[in-house]
Amino acid sequence: MKKPDKDSILRLIADSHSPLTKRDIIAAFDIGGDDRAEVKSILRDLLEEGAIVKTRGQEYTIPRGLPAVAIVEVVEIDLDGDVFAVPAEWNVETQGPPPRVEIVPEEKKGHPALKEKDRALVSLKRYSDKLYEGRVIRRLDDPRGQVMGLLVKQKKGFVLVPSSKRAKHDFDVGDKDLNGARDGDLVVGEIQPARGLARKRVRIIDILGSKDDPKAISLIALHEAGLTEKFPESVIAETKGMTVPDLKGREDLRDYPLVTIDGADARDFDDAVFAQREEDGGYHLIVAIADVSHYVRPGSALDREAYRRGNSTYFPDRVVPMLPEALSNDLCSLRPKENRACMAFHMRIDTNGSLRSYKIVRGIMRSV
Structure with missing residues (x-):
């Protein structure tokens, strides 16, 4: 194969759908020995000339090209439902109009469609300077792409000091990314791409309150446990239209005066009981x-999110439920004088308290 020169290497990088590593370039030209050193020298020259740039992942691309993975923001959804985004990190003044990224529909079921202004981490495939294809790796409403901490104003600007002791460094916050947050606020930041930057940056997406707020301790504990009071939109969407089922295949328990035993301020009624003495002296x-x-x-x-949370978590000033409110405080709460789907355990015991018989049924009940 012909020995590569500066023009052929530049053309290879420019025509590639994604950034290339040094190994990718050497493999493309099928070269070895001393010629490898020549390729490395040409790449250094191209970098110094500004013809190419190197990403943090040690990959090469054209200056206006995007990295193989980037954060994008949805800017348009056309009449056909096609979703278009632009890179979240883009300086129009120095780089010109941003390239468009067409988002490939997600194959996984249960993932809601992206909406305008949503952000996502995507893998990119380049078709031209102006057009990329993006496949969603993770939506950035996912708490794994967020950090919680205290916003502090310093001489050179704002930084977010993480509340987690496991964090190894602070995060810079640009003035345009404050979104109304002020010095001393407890905030949640969305981690931004750090291409070419020594320290990572965040964009403030939620202001939780002041560091002096008595609720701050619960908020910090909640975040450090990986919990959030908000549910993903895909989970909320599944609760839409849910209603109490009819009696088909269920036992009608509404004539039994089942009683829930909860505090006066309870919102979720988990279980109910009933006891009745029978003619032989035993009990039902x-x-x-x-x-x-x-x-x-x-x-x-719903199942995946409940599995992730494991249980409802109680703090002194709040409850983080395992299920959305439409279920935890409504359809799955045995509220008085309302029909509710239930699992019921019938037991009959004798005068000595020994179990004589039992039956487990699905039913419809109405607590008193």
């Missing part, structure tokens, strides 16, 4: 719980 007992499995189906977005 019923314990009923909400039929959560009717609403949360295996493999659904």
Whole structure:
């Protein structure tokens, strides 16, 4: 194969759909030995001339090209439902109009479509200077792409000091990324691409309150545990239109005066009980719980989020539920005088308290 020169290497990088490593370039020309050193020398020259740039991942691309992975922001959804975005990190004054990124529809079920102004981390495939294809790696409403901490004003600008002791450094915050936050606020920042920067940057996406707020300790503990009070849109979407089922295949328990035992300020009523003495001196007992499995189906977005949370978490000033409010405080709460789907355990015991018989049923109940 012909020995590569500066023009052929530049053309290879410019025509590539994604940034190339030094190994990719050497492999493309199928060269070895002393010629490898020549390729390295040409790459250094091209970098010094500004004809190419090197990413943090040690890959080469044209100056106006995007890295193989970048954060983008949705700017348009056309009549056909096609989603277009632009790079979140782009300086129009120095780089000109930003390239458009067409987002490839996600194959995974349960992931909601991106909306205008949504941000996502995407892998990119380049078609031209002006057009890329993007595949979503992670939506940035995912807490894994966020950091919580205290906003502090310093001489050179604002920084976010993470609340987590595991954090190794602070994050810079540009004035345009403050979004109304002020010195001393407890905030959540969205981690931004750090291409060519010594320290990572964040964009403030949520202001939780002041560091002097008594609720600050709960907020910090919540975030450090990887919890959030907000549910992904895909989870909320699955609760839309859910209603109490009819009696088909269920036992009608509404004539039993089932009683929930909860505090006066309780919002979620988890279980209900009933006891009645029978003619032989024994007792008929019923314990009923909400039929959560009717609403949360295996493999659904609700199921995955409940599995991730594991349980409802209680703080002194708040509760972070395992399920969205439409379920935890409504359909799966055995509220008085309202029909609710339930799982019920019928038990019959004798005068000595020994179990004589039992039956587990799906039912419809109405607590008193």
